[in-house]
Amino acid sequence: MAAVTRGSFSALRVLLTQQYRRRSFGPQNLRLSRTEPVPSRWAASLQTSCSRTLHTAMARHRPVVQFKLSDIGEGIMEVTVKEWYVKEGDRVSQFDSICEVQSDKASVTITSRYDGVIRRLYYDADATALVGKPLVDIETESASELSQEDVVETPAMAHEEHTHQEIKGHKTQATPAVRRLAMENNIKLSEVVGTGKDGRILKEDILNFLAKQTGAILPPAPLFQEIQTPGPAPVAAPPLSAPAGVRPPPATPRPVFTGKDVTEPLKGFHKAMVKTMTAALKIPHFGYCDEVDLSRLVLLRSELKPVAERRGVKLSYLPFFIKAASLSLLHFPILNSTLDEGCQNITFKASHNIGVAMDTSQGLLVPSVKSVQLLSVFQVAQELTRLQALGAAGQLGTAELSGGTFTLSNIGSIGGTYAKPVILPPEVAIGALGKIQVLPRFDPDGQVKAAHIMKVSWSADHRLIDGATMCRFSNLWREYLENPASMVLDLK
Amino acid sequence: MLSHLRGTFCVLSAGVQRAWSSSSCLFMDPSSPGLVLQSQSTDVFQNLALEDWIDAHVDLQQRSILLLWRNRPAVVIGRHQNPWAECSLPAMRSAQVPVARRRSGGGTVYHDLGNLNLTFFASKKAYDRRRNLKVVTDALRRVRPQLDVQATDRLDILLNGQYKISGTASRLSRKSSYHHCTLLHSADRSAIATLLRPSCPGIRSNATPSVPSPVANLTDHAPSLQWEELLEAVVQQYSSEFGLTSASRCVDPADEVLFPGIGSMEAELCSWEWTFGKTPKFRVETQLELRDEQPVARCSAELQLEVKNGLVETCRVEVPAAWLPERLSASLAQALLGERFCPHRAAAALSTLLRCESGPLHGRLRNLCDVLVAAMG
Numbered sequence: 003m004a005a006v007t008r009g010s011f012s013a014l015r016v017l018l019t020q021q022y023r024r025r026s027f028g029p030q031n032l033r034l035s036r037t038e039p040v041p042s043r044w045a046a047s048l049q050t051s052c053s054r055t056l057h058t059a060m061a062r063h064r065p066v067v068q069f070k071l072s073d074i075g076e077g078i079m080e081v082t083v084k085e086w087y088v089k090e091g092d093r094v095s096q097f098d099s100i101c102e103v104q105s106d107k108a109s110v111t112i113t114s115r116y117d118g119v120i121r122r123l124y125y126d127a128d129a130t131a132l133v134g135k136p137l138v139d140i141e142t143e144s145a146s147e148l149s150q151e152d153v154v155e156t157p158a159m160a161h162e163e164h165t166h167q168e169i170k171g172h173k174t175q176a177t178p179a180v181r182r183l184a185m186e187n188n189i190k191l192s193e194v195v196g197t198g199k200d201g202r203i204l205k206e207d208i209l210n211f212l213a214k215q216t217g218a219i220l221p222p223a224p225l226f227q228e229i230q231t232p233g234p235a236p237v238a239a240p241p242l243s244a245p246a247g248v249r250p251p252p253a254t255p256r257p258v259f260t261g262k263d264v265t266e267p268l269k270g271f272h273k274a275m276v277k278t279m280t281a282a283l284k285i286p287h288f289g290y291c292d293e294v295d296l297s298r299l300v301l302l303r304s305e306l307k308p309v310a311e312r313r314g315v316k317l318s319y320l321p322f323f324i325k326a327a328s329l330s331l332l333h334f335p336i337l338n339s340t341l342d343e344g345c346q347n348i349t350f351k352a353s354h355n356i357g358v359a360m361d362t363s364q365g366l367l368v369p370s371v372k373s374v375q376l377l378s379v380f381q382v383a384q385e386l387t388r389l390q391a392l393g394a395a396g397q398l399g400t401a402e403l404s405g406g407t408f409t410l411s412n413i414g415s416i417g418g419t420y421a422k423p424v425i426l427p428p429e430v431a432i433g434a435l436g437k438i439q440v441l442p443r444f445d446p447d448g449q450v451k452a453a454h455i456m457k458v459s460w461s462a463d464h465r466l467i468d469g470a471t472m473c474r475f476s477n478l479w480r481e482y483l484e485n486p487a488s489m490v491l492d493l494k
Numbered sequence: 495m496l497s498h499l500r501g502t503f504c505v506l507s508a509g510v511q512r513a514w515s516s517s518s519c520l521f522m523d524p525s526s527p528g529l530v531l532q533s534q535s536t537d538v539f540q541n542l543a544l545e546d547w548i549d550a551h552v553d554l555q556q557r558s559i560l561l562l563w564r565n566r567p568a569v570v571i572g573r574h575q576n577p578w579a580e581c582s583l584p585a586m587r588s589a590q591v592p593v594a595r596r597r598s599g600g601g602t603v604y605h606d607l608g609n610l611n612l613t614f615f616a617s618k619k620a621y622d623r624r625r626n627l628k629v630v631t632d633a634l635r636r637v638r639p640q641l642d643v644q645a646t647d648r649l650d651i652l653l654n655g656q657y658k659i660s661g662t663a664s665r666l667s668r669k670s671s672y673h674h675c676t677l678l679h680s681a682d683r684s685a686i687a688t689l690l691r692p693s694c695p696g697i698r699s700n701a702t703p704s705v706p707s708p709v710a711n712l713t714d715h716a717p718s719l720q721w722e723e724l725l726e727a728v729v730q731q732y733s734s735e736f737g738l739t740s741a742s743r744c745v746d747p748a749d750e751v752l753f754p755g756i757g758s759m760e761a762e763l764c765s766w767e768w769t770f771g772k773t774p775k776f777r778v779e780t781q782l783e784l785r786d787e788q789p790v791a792r793c794s795a796e797l798q799l800e801v802k803n804g805l806v807e808t809c810r811v812e813v814p815a816a817w818l819p820e821r822l823s824a825s826l827a828q829a830l831l832g833e834r835f836c837p838h839r840a841a842a843a844l845s846t847l848l849r850c851e852s853g854p855l856h857g858r859l860r861n862l863c864d865v866l867v868a869a870m871g
Contacts, residue, residue, distance in 0.1 A: 074666055084573070084574045084774070085574070085772075085774070097668065102573070102574070104573070104574055104599040104702065105599075106649075107572075107598070107599050107600035107601075107649065107662055107663045107664060108598070108599055108663070108664040108665065108666055109572070109573045109574070109597065109598050109599035109600075109663075109664070109665045109666070110665070110666040110667075111665075111666070111667050111668070113667075113668045127774070128700045128774070267832070269831055269832020269833065270806075270829060270830060270831060270832045270833030270839065270843045271829075271833060271839065271842050271843040271846060273828070273829065273831075273832075273843075274829045274843045274844070274846040274847040275846055277846075277847060277850050278846050278847070278849045278850055281849070281850045340852070342852065342853070343852060343853050364839065364842055365842075367842055396838050396839075397587070397838050398838060398841060398842065399837070399838065399841045399867065400841045400844065400845055400860075400863055400864055400867055403841055403842060403845035403846075404845045404848055404860065404863075426849060427849045427850060427852070428849060428852045
């Protein structure tokens with residue numbers, strides 16, 4: 003079998019080389035030179051010219067085709083070019099989209115008829131293009147691609163496997179770049195399942211085929227922009243297909259692996275965060291941490307949860323934390339203040355606008371619940387629900403996002419115990435709440451019992467606030483939460 | 495035999511029902527060169543994804559397809575249009591009406607359950623929009639001969655020579671084509687006035703503009719025309735015009751087995767990058783009114799924005815230096831660069847920036863932020 007193919011291959015090879023010699027296409031000759039001795043006519047030119055002039059000499063021989071805008075029916079003579087998908091210098095394959103044009107409420111996608119490199123765009127976006135006139139210039143790679151019909155491409159190189167397939171009459175659709183990739187990896191195109199349009203074999207199909215053979219995901223081989231020697235064939239040949247212990251890797255979206263660092267400028271929200279956080283860390287922070295026993299609060303919440311649900315609100319622990327903070331701020335107003343720019347004056351804010359840090363798709367946003375000192379726990383829960391819905395939908399506005407005077411960050415909802423939160427200017431204090439964990443603690447009788455423990459970490463501006471103040475505030479807040487019934491005493 | 499429709503939009507009668515387990519049974523059946531499909535879904539994204547799926551996967555050289563569908567309230571803009579210029583996004587947010595960008599060209603339409611959408615799929619060679627519209631006008635004339643319906647040169651259908659009851663758009667790909675049109679049976683016209691107006695003032699763009707026309711519902715002039723009657727008339731007319739003996743079938747666009755890959759098509763159509771990111775480049779040039787509360791004072795400022803791919807590419811805010819120092823207004827303008835042209839994104843960036851700027855001018859800065867956000871729709 004092999005002998006027969008090899009024999010026919012060499013016969014074809016002779017035919018092809020004659021054909022190529024006649025048409026004088028440089029790149030093909032260079033490629034052929036790797037598999038067989040270079041025809042003498044070209045050997046002379048290779049030796050006498052340096053590589054750059056050789057390349058330009060060959061480039062002159064690559065045909066540049068004017069791709070005309072074909073008739074789109076209904077007697078339409080002109081269209082508007084709406085969007086280009088390519089630019090000059092881009093490489094395109096047959097059937098790739100080149101541009102969108104619009105005429106008379108019809109939107110048409112123009113696809114390329116050739117493989118090659120875009121050399122010229124005849125129109126800008128929003129310009130009027132004429133049917134039958136050139137749309138783009140494409141520099142194609144070989145004469146075989148100049149055919150006007152949408153036929154199956156003949157491979158640019160005559161390789162054993164591909165020739166064999168043609169002889170058998172089995173035509174597989176794939177671009178020369180894909181065929182090259184298959185050849186370098188010793189893959190028969192007939193064995194690959196094509197997932198492109200009309201069953202075309204795409205680069206991804208070759209890579210998936212390879213991955214199945216080796217049981218690993220290989221980085222995609224670079225598409226050659228210029229003639230290069232092919233890399234060594236990977237160890238794929240006799241399949242190490244799915245040996246017992248190796249499971250196929252989970253299907254994650256394939257990242258574009260270029261192996262290079264990617265630099266992007268910081269814009270918009272992230273740039274603003276840089277400025278804010280830089281200003282924040284100019285504040286001299288000190289931290290104070292404690293733990294709170296929420297066992298009684300857990301019981302209370304489970305009792306009140308159905309009541310709140312009947313009123314249409316989901317009750318979590320956060321409304322209690324917020325209300326307890328506000329009740330404590332009444333005794334320690336310095337924690338609800340702000341220092342002016344020159345550090346000359348301190349302003350005690352009347353309203354307790356308690357911010358709640360939210361992790362949204364955009365990043366960290368801190369909407370605030372306004373005037374908590376006037377709200378009941380239920381009202382705080384209602385407002386929180388509204389803010390959380392807006393946050394999830396990405397619809398928080400300036401009214402919600404500004405005007406905060408004190409912040410709580412419920413990082414425990416994601417995880418963690420102690421934290422070191424950063425104060426958000428122009429505020430002077432912030433608290434980070436950890437996860438509620440069930441831990442063993444001693445009760446007053448000296449017995450070990452299970453307690454619901456949450457850790458809290460406060461940070462405060464040491465220019466205004468001292469450790470003792472923070473400690474007393476935290477103790478008061480903790481007492482409200484450890485004995486929720488005491489909140490009733492201070493209701494207004 | 496055509497199936498009779500009752501009650502809910504689509505019920506299969508026993509005689510016509512077939513169990514098909516894959517799309518190949520449905521689409522490769524050689525016995526029917528034509529096919530009439532009715533979508534069970536009223537979700538605009540699912541239905542648009544179904545159109546895309548049929549266009550991409552069905553071999554239309556051998557057969558033509560008519561797809562009938564309708565949507566819950568939604569605004570659908572053309573492929574190259576500007577959603578901010580075509581519809582009021584704040585009004586739509588409060589009415590919970592989504593905006594969708596279709597792949598065909600043309601103008602903006604408001605869809606609701608009183609609007610019938612018809613999509614005629616054919617090969618590129620068989621693409622003939624006038625013939626398709628003839629199906630619709632002939633069907634209407636057959637069920638209500640007294641109705642004066644005519645297709646115009648612009649491929650609209652006018653009732654009594656003045657009211658538009660149908661608009662057309664189409665899409666041509668490499669080998670296939672589809673032509674879809676609306677048909678106003680009993681839509682809510684008051685919603686059209688509220689929703690189809692610009693989101694923010696001062697938009698200058700080369701995007702395809704919509705040509706507003708006075709519209710009417712079929713039921714305004716033929717109150718006895720039932721939805722099911724209209725559907726059946728259209729299906730019968732399609733079959734006789736194209737010489738097909740097709741029966742109409744119900745399909746569920748959410749069925750991944752029948753339409754493999756439709757889920758990802760739907761996801762793409764819902765995405766921000768498609769709906770807003772595909773907007774052709776445009777500018778916003780408008781005046782901003784700034785005011786102080788105590789003491790009451792006023793000032794005018796100018797805003798100039800360029801938006802490309804839905805992102806703010808350049809932004810200039812010119813505020814008189816006496817009102818706010820240039821450094822401050824410039825830093826606000828800078829904060830918007832690279833963000834989506836969206837009032838919420840702007841609010842997040844500007845609120846974060848505001849934290850750094852406290853001082854006597856904080857109130858004016860805050861006011862400038864609010865006004866900037868309001869100018870973005």
